[in-house]
Amino acid sequence: MPTPPRQQTTPPLAASATLSTKGGQVFRILTVAALGMAALLALFPPVGHDQLWCLYVAQRMLAGARLYGPELFESNPPLIMGASLLLAHIAQLTHIPITVLFKLAVVAIELTSALLSHRILQGLYPGMKANTRWFLTFAYVVIYAVMPARDFGQRDHLLAILCLPYVLAAALDASQQNRVPHISHLRYGNTATCLSIATRILIALAAAIGICLKPHNALLVLTSELLLLASTRKRRLFRPELVTILATGALYLAAVRTLTPDYLTQVVPLLKDVYWAIGHLTPLQLAGEAIQLHLLALSVLALYLRKGWRESGLTIAFLFAAGLASTAAYYLQGTGWYYQQIPALSFFAAALALQLADAWDELIVPTCAPVAALSLSLLALGLTAHFTNYPFIPSRSFPIDAPDESFFTDLAPNTPVAILTTSVDDTVMPTAKYHLLWAQRTNNLWILPALLRNESGPRPQHIIPPARLAELEALQHRFMVEDLNRWHPQLILINRCQDPSVQCQVIEDRHDDLLAWFNRDPAFRAAFSSYRYAGSKGDFDAYLLP
DSSP states (O other), X not given: OOOOOOOOOSOOHHHHHHHHHHHHHHHHHHHHHHHHHHIIIIISXXXXXXXXXXXXXXXXXXXXXXXXXXXXXXXXXXXXXXHHHHHHHHHHHHOOOHHHHHHHHHHHHHHHXXXXXXXXXXXXXTTOOHHHHHHHHHHHHIIIIITTGGGTTOHHHHHHHHHHHHHHHHHHHHHHHHTOOOOSTTSOOOOOOOOOHHHHHHHHHHHHHHHHHOGGGGHHHHHHHHHHHHHOSSOOSOOHHHHHHHHHHHHHHHHHHHHOHHIIIIIHHHHHHHGGGTSOOOHHHHXXXXXXXXXXXXXXXXXXXXXXXXXXXXXHHHHHHHHHHHHHHHHHHOOOOGGGGHHHHHHHHHHHHHHHHHHXXXXXOOTTHHHHHHHHHHHHHHHHHHHTTOOSOTTTSSOOOSSOGGGTTTOOTTOEEEEEOSOSHHHHHHHHHTTOEEOSSSSSOTTHHHHHHHHSSSOOSSOOOHHHHHHXXXXXXXXXXXXXXXXXXXXXXXXXXXXXXXXXXXXXXXXXOHHHHHTTSHHHHHHHTTOEEEEEEXXXXXXXXX
């Protein structure tokens, strides 16, 4: 009886090449679609409220206002404002909108980070195939351009972009010193790529700038350096990257002390007394606001443990450690806001992408996959355009949920307005959309929640001594009186927090009468006496200057 022919278990060379080509086509299509998603979610819509405020502050500084002076009182360190000031200068010279320049600058930073990261990955994974590179390109666009959405350009987003090459470079150092044996095309081989001193300094400088933008994430550097020390045989305490980061941090602190001493002498002590009321969530509440973050971290950890450290590689370990450090920074800030999760989400997602890239290259791709990817991409783009309500018409391309837009439609550009609220969204967005003049030194009443919680209600997280509380109450009253007398806003909106149906941001559990609180000050009553009640819409009462 003749022996039957042996069943072929692997595709012939030509078929394998075809499958490889199809795999590359799939992720080229998906990458283009991801770029389209990024445009719809991040580039075409208006800049987010925090980013807009930084740009607005920079324009005021260009006009002569002092950052921590009587016209501007900002809670953030000065670096982001200084960087925005450069954009304000360019906008003034070229007449290009500063928001356009801002988004172009963020895109340029992303491209630079991507190129540096790609060069480091070539050293970490020298056998990487073209399909895998396209997969990782798709992952990079999704993680750093699609995932941030409206928070594109937030300081936390910039930190994630700027610190990625540094974390990968630390993994490259560890791999070169350990010489982990080659296992597959996506695992450590002969990492011949060496970074020049100039490149290392550039990478470290970018990371230092990211940390200076958000000092809460300083633990990221400490974690990476400790992991590098623990994972290498040859201990080097002072790598060029670490020296550069420490030197840059020291120079930044010296510059702050010299150029903006008011931040250290006035703002920092004030933040210690009042900002706890903004970041007031418990660890359990913070976990509930970041379920996707913890699920992503658990997914990376499960895959890492399943494969073991030798198969997973040190790169995954470094990215995972960076994600843990950024998660700690998220908990430290205590607000639960999505954009503060972006660094941790980015590092965990980057680790997961590298874990999946290995499996992807071994996957057999059906010949119909490119058509399916194209169909899925078109559907995703259509649904994104529909559900984001981005209709490509100016009147609706800048949506504002509150306050009611009818308050502003009849106001001429540069009309001074003031809005008494604890939400930045309620102040910056309408001011930018209708080109109004913001008639307050702060972008919201961020000092007030701590004062209210110390005056009444349950025992607060932080008790302000009576003398200091009286001092802070006088400061908040003085700020408001000086602002009213300086700008004479034509319209004042007051968030109706005393209404049981209204929940004001960060004081959702309270119903304080903001106007009654300010009216306790005789100077405020005198300044406000000229205003006349003009009706209520939504969550706000309106007062007009006759």
